[in-house]
Amino acid sequence: xxxxxxxxxxxxxxxxxxxxxxxxxxxxxxxxxxxxxxxxxxxxxxxxxxxxxxxxxxxxxxxxxxxxxxxxxxxxxxxxxxxxxxxxxxxxxxxxxxxxxxxxxxxxxxxxxxxxxxxxxxxxxxxxxxxxxxxxxxxxxxxxxxxxxxxxxxxxxxxxxxxxxxxxxxxxxxxxxxxxxxxxxxxxxxxxxxxxxxxxxxxxxxxxxxxxxxxxxxxxxxxxxxxxxxxxxxxxxxxxxxxxxxxxxxxxxxxxxxxxxxxxxxxxxxxxxxxxxxxxxxxxxxxxxxxxxxxxxxxxx
Numbered sequence: 503x504x505x506x507x508x509x510x511x512x513x514x515x516x517x518x519x520x521x522x523x524x525x526x527x528x529x530x531x532x533x534x535x536x537x538x539x540x541x542x543x544x545x546x547x548x549x550x551x552x553x554x555x556x557x558x559x560x561x562x563x564x565x566x567x568x569x570x571x572x573x574x575x576x577x578x579x580x581x582x583x584x585x586x587x588x589x590x591x592x593x594x595x596x597x598x599x600x601x602x603x604x605x606x607x608x609x610x611x612x613x614x615x616x617x618x619x620x621x622x623x624x625x626x627x628x629x630x631x632x633x634x635x636x637x638x639x640x641x642x643x644x645x646x647x648x649x650x651x652x653x654x655x656x657x658x659x660x661x662x663x664x665x666x667x668x669x670x671x672x673x674x675x676x677x678x679x680x681x682x683x684x685x686x687x688x689x690x691x692x693x694x695x696x697x698x699x700x701x702x703x704x705x706x707x708x709x710x711x712x713x714x715x716x717x718x719x720x721x722x723x724x725x726x727x728x729x730x731x732x733x734x735x736x737x738x739x740x741x742x743x744x745x746x747x748x749x750x751x752x753x754x755x756x757x758x759x760x761x762x763x764x765x766x767x768x769x770x771x772x773x774x775x776x777x778x779x780x781x782x783x784x785x786x787x788x789x790x791x792x793x794x795x796x797x798x799x800x801x802x803x
Contacts, residue, residue, distance in 0.1 A: 511552050513641040516578045518545035519557065523567055523575035535640070586644060598628045599790045602642035603651040605633045606733040607777070610753045611651075611665060615798075622797045623790060636703070648785030649794060653707035655774045663779040663798035666752030669770040670709050673749040673763040675741050686766060691720040697745035699736045702729045709773040711748055717771045737763070752777070 514535075521531035522542065532539045550557050557571035567575060603612065608631050612619075620629060632642050639650050651665070652658065679686060685695055698711055715722045728745055730736040737754060740747035741762040747754075749763060751770055757763040779798045785791035 509552070511549050512545070512637075513644075514637065515545040515549040515552075516582065517640070518542045519549060519571070519575050520579050520582055522546065522558070522565070523572070523579065528565060597624075597626050597790075598630060599623065599649070599788070599794055600630045600632060600647045600785075601649045601651075601794075602632045602634060602639055602645075602647035604636050606753065607651050608633045609734050610756070611777075614756065619794065619797055623793060627790060643782050643784075646784060647782055648788055648791045649779055649781055652778050652780055653775045654778055655707070655776070657776075658778055658780050661781060661792065661795050663795050664776050665779055665798060666750070666777045668709055668773040668775040668777070669751040670714055670773060671749050671751075671768055671770050672714065672746050672766045673740065673754065673758065674746045674766065675743045675762065676764055678740075678743040678745070679764060679766070681743070689720075690715060690718050690768075691723055694723050694725050696725055698725055698727045699740055699745040699747040700727055700729050701733060701736065702731050707775050708750070709748070709775065713773060714748060714771060718768070 517535060518531060518541075521534050522528060525531050525534060528539050528542050532542045535542065546558055553574070555570045556568050557574060558565045558567055601612070612631065616629075620627070623629070632645070632647060634642050636653075639647075639652070643650060653668075657664070674682075674686075682696060685693065700711055712722045726745075728739065730739065733750075733753065736747050737749075737757055739745065741757060746766070747763070749758060749765065754763060758765065779795060781791045781795060
């Protein structure tokens with residue numbers, strides 16, 4: 503049977519099974535993975551669905567691995583160990599700094615500061631930016647990242663750099679505002695004909711349109727929308743007059759400063775999340791990591 507085209511389970515699901523098998527407890531597995539118990543349970547359920555077999559049993563005393571679960575967990579543990587060993591064998595130059603982040607952080611936050619960071623670290627330093635979807639950041643850590651970017655409502659352990667304290671405001675192109683000035687002059691609760699540009703991604707800590715309308719003390723009104731996999735694409739669509747976008751301070755600055763997008767006059771609304779640059783356990787031992795964290799702290803908004 504040819505299994506070369508079979509879709510592989512996610513690294514998070516496999517890591518959840520490995521930790522549960524090793525620690526024998528969902529709570530401790532969640533703590534080890536720096537996630538929630540519900541997330542670990544969800545990963546296990548998805549893994550069972552993908553494989554079509556029961557991997558765990560649940561009773562009043564907790565959970566236990568089935569025979570299939572024990573067999574699969576052993577194979578997963580061996581495979582993950584080989585991946586970690588392969589990463590450890592890679593000899594990272596002392597002059598290389600690996601930063602893992604989303605495409606949005608790379609394009610909108612790091613790129614405008616790249617010259618300053620490069621100059622401060624020294625021209626001999628090779629900065630490697632690894633972009634990935636936010637849920638894949640743990641895999642990037644395993645692959646050797648020195649610094650990662652995380653959304654948190656409370657500061658992580660030191661050292662870290664608080665990059666952007668989340669603030670949001672709706673914005674649109676001058677042309678869109680002119681074409682819809684009558685509707686936009688109404689209370690936001692009546693914006694039922696105003697197209698909202700949003701993201702298809704699962705919310706993992708950042709603010710969204712529901713949050714902004716709640717800050718206006720109104721429920722999210724029904725309205726046409728258009729969704730994008732990438733925030734940069736949503737911003738670009740907004741500059742073309744395709745709708746109203748939720749602008750994040752620190753991300754949409756270049757679009758607002760250039761006048762391509764114009765705030766709709768509601769001011770910046772503060773939210774609970776902050777974007778942090780955090781060293782990984784691998785990065786903590788590197789002088790470049792410490793220096794870069796200090797540079798990012800001084801350049802933070």
